[in-house]
Amino acid sequence: MKVNEKKVSPSSVIGTASIDLMGETVELPIVEGSEGERAIDIRTLRKRTGYITLDDGYTNTGSCESAITFVNGEDGILRYGGYPIEQIARSTTFPEVALLLLQGAPPPARELKRFSQKLTEHAMLHEGLRHHFVGFPPEAHPMAILSAMINSVSCYHPDLLRIGDEEHLLDAAAKLLSKVRTIAAFSYKKSLGEPMIYPDAERGYVSNFLHMMFSKPYTEYEPSDEEVRAIQLFFILHADHEQNCSTATARMVGSSGANLFASVAAAVCALWGPLHGGANTNVIKMLEKIHEGGDSLSATIDRVKRKEELLWGFGHRVYKSSDPRVKLLRKACHDVFQAKGISDPLLDIAQELEQIAVKDDYFVERKLYPNVDFYSGILLRAIGIPLNMYTVMFAIGRMPGWIANWAESWRHGSRIHRPRQIYTGSTERDFVPIDRR
């Protein structure tokens, strides 16, 4: 793997930790990141002592050093490249955020223009690729289609299988970001049995996506400014979130030397799970069930407390006080409703559910608060995005984060990710051939 110029200042060693390993003392460096996060650097532990660490779910394990995104879960802080998410949400566009994450600094206007042109140029899919959609059954889940199609894109762009330099990377990133939007919209059209709508070079990233989703051959769909702003915000708020399950997957797959498309396709699969990006779909199903009278709020909460089910859109591995994206999404729901002159009973139910949960000991003791998925589906519903596309929307939004993390790892020449285990199976025994068993 090519090792490029190092763009991240590595953490600094600020002291040592002494660990007593059944009588033997081992000293290990303590490192500190730029925001004061500290870690015991165990990279030499096994070599020196024969011990490994055991951390199911990686709750206490830092798998990399990264300069892309900072999350402080205790204080509810999220920053892309040092910039608070509240400021980013107010004053950027999705392509601008993608470049910020990929390059570590907000792009100059001419660079953003060049990147936006690339996004427009690459929106088409190769005709051969378009035919792949025919093979999927109409009821195929769009996340399955998305992952399969991202891998297939690489078959039509073999020049992108091995990234040579930063310009090459930018080209690959633009192709991925642009085509993923077309693939998502085509998969929706496929599920409806409607003709696919080609991209329109006159439109911006979000407007073009909504056009491909909702235009028909005989009627051009024109999204309102509020709708474009709402989807732009949705994408920006999902753009990166440091070492979550799907991003860690992209890095894990990339660490074997696998190409960007394969790594991102794997990340899509990781995102699909209901504990991760799939939660946004389950939140709406839960709220709909309550709304349709199938369930009361208190019955829902009681079942959750009996651990018969999860309160979807609640809880987070890192955030233990609030998720800063929630406030922005809740406000965006109100803004879109006001602009469109509509309302949605699911928003009232969600707010009521939140009020009950945040005062209930079960949730308070476990530090469970609404996460990004709690209100995002209500926003998507207001724009008319269908339920089975919610996690695909998350995937489009998270694409810059996956690419940026893959790229950071590629620049540093990461070692292959290969965790250890504590073996608990049978000790050595003699194998008995089948005729004597």
Ligand code: CMC
């Ligand atoms: N509803 C009810 N109980 C919960 C919930 C929930 N949503 N989340 C966590 N708990 C309980 C859990 O049962 C455990 O209880 P106990 O201490 O009695 O065993 C305690 O809270 C700690 O939870 P955990 O499972 O150890 O926490 P985790 O860090 O392993 O999991 C999580 C984090 C997000 C997977 C989890 O909170 C969850 O399953 N939430 C619901 C699904 C969801 O909304 N996912 C979206 C996550 S944010 C965006 C994204 O990543 O896509």
